[in-house]
Amino acid sequence: MTHHDLTGRTALVTGGAQGLGEGMARALAAAGATVVIADLQDEAAASVAASLGEGHGAVHLDVTDEAGWEAAVAAAVERTGRLDIVVNNAGVEVSSLAADVEVSDIRTMLDVNVLGTALGIKHALRTMRPGGAAGHGGSIVNISSVAATIAFPGIPIYSATKAAVDRLTRVAAMEAGKLGWGVRVNCVYPGLVPTAMGQGLAVDMATLGLFESPEAAVGAVVELTPLGRLGEVADMADAVVFLASDAARFITGTGLSVDGGMGM
Numbered sequence: 001m002t003h004h005d006l007t008g009r010t011a012l013v014t015g016g017a018q019g020l021g022e023g024m025a026r027a028l029a030a031a032g033a034t035v036v037i038a039d040l041q042d043e044a045a046a047s048v049a050a051s052l053g054e055g056h057g058a059v060h061l062d063v064t065d066e067a068g069w070e071a072a073v074a075a076a077v078e079r080t081g082r083l084d085i086v087v088n089n090a091g092v093e094v095s096s097l098a099a100d101v102e103v104s105d106i107r108t109m110l111d112v113n114v115l116g117t118a119l120g121i122k123h124a125l126r127t128m129r130p131g132g133a134a135g136h137g138g139s140i141v142n143i144s145s146v147a148a149t150i151a152f153p154g155i156p157i158y159s160a161t162k163a164a165v166d167r168l169t170r171v172a173a174m175e176a177g178k179l180g181w182g183v184r185v186n187c188v189y190p191g192l193v194p195t196a197m198g199q200g201l202a203v204d205m206a207t208l209g210l211f212e213s214p215e216a217a218v219g220a221v222v223e224l225t226p227l228g229r230l231g232e233v234a235d236m237a238d239a240v241v242f243l244a245s246d247a248a249r250f251i252t253g254t255g256l257s258v259d260g261g262m263g264m
Contacts, residue, residue, distance in 0.1 A: 003247035007032030010082045011244065012072065014063055014120060015090030017044035019195040020143070023233035024087055024240045025049075029056060031241050033085060036076040038063075055079075063090045063116030069123040077127065083134040085244045086124035088117045088165075089143045093197060095204035098156040106157050113161035114168075117142055121172045121185065129181040137182025139244045142169050143236075144187045144255060149263035150224075153210050155201070162189075166255050173253030184252040186243045191231040191259030192221045198230075226261035 011028045015021035016037035029035045029052040038061035039045040045058035057079055061072045076083050092112045094105040121140060128138040147155055148162040166187055173185035192198050205217035222228060239258045242248055257263050 003249075004241055004245045005032050006085070006241070006245060008082075009084035009244075010034045010036065010076055010080045011085035011087065012036045012038055012076045012083065012124075013087040013089060014038045014061060014116070016087075017041040017048055017058075019197060020190065020193060020233055020236050021087070021089040022048055023237040024089060026052065027234070027237035027241050028085065028087075028244065029053070031245070033244075034080050036072075036079060038072045039090070061090075063088075063120060064111045066119055069119050073123050073127045074133065077133045081134075082136065083124070083127050084136065084138040085141070086120060086128075086138070087141045087143070087240055087244075088120035088124075090116055091143065091145075091162075093155060093158045093201060095154045095158075095201060095208060096156070097154065097208060101157055109157050109161050113158070114164045117165050118168055121168060125172065125176060125181065125183055128183045129176070129179075138184075139248070140172070140183060140185045141240050141243045142185070142187040144169070144189050146189050146191045146257065146259040146263045148255075149189060149257070149259075154205050154208050169255065170253045177252060184243075184248070186248070186251060186253065187255045188236060188239050188243070189255055189257045189259055189263060190236045191225065191262050192218075193231040193233060193236065194218075195233065221262070224262050225259070226264070229260065231258065231260065 011033040016025040017039040037045045037058045049058040144165040145162040147159040169187040176183040202214035202217040211217040
């Protein structure tokens, strides 16, 4: 057994039906955790859960809905009697120049990225703390972004919401520690990964006139990255497994940059 072994633990991953969330769910399962995928995409979530093998599951969740969170964590606890890991990964990004932001897009990103993460932290803490439905402590991993640490054009509101995820993480970690709840709260700052969201972002940058082409936008990101490449899903997933594991047992309230040095 290694410090990264998650055997016997239960993890809930939001937005786990595709992209980074799917990769995180697969990595947690590979480390031994029982994984519950919480997503709006019911069929895709169920398909991913089934592909992980027996014991894993999926639950419908709109992260902006409090009743939905109550049902999702209850379903995770009912599956194994535990909830040890919550990964708040679900997020949305709408590109725009700061001079052209739409109120509806601002509200969407605030609702999913900030409210959704805040509710995930809330219900994870209430479930994991002493006296909660699981009550054995645990680890919360929130997914921020390198956009929270740099001034990259075309994503002003997304960047602001991901900076908010960092602040939520640190305050929740402080409270959980001070109150002796045994829950660690950390976040990850992923760099650009060529998932559907990442590829869409590159197209948006060209559409906004910030770069000559999507390829030029990607090239600019690579040029800003000391390690000289885009991120991979596995890079982000491995970081989540680490923060969820006993290898990170004395780490809380931190933001782990997994961006090839782009945000240094």
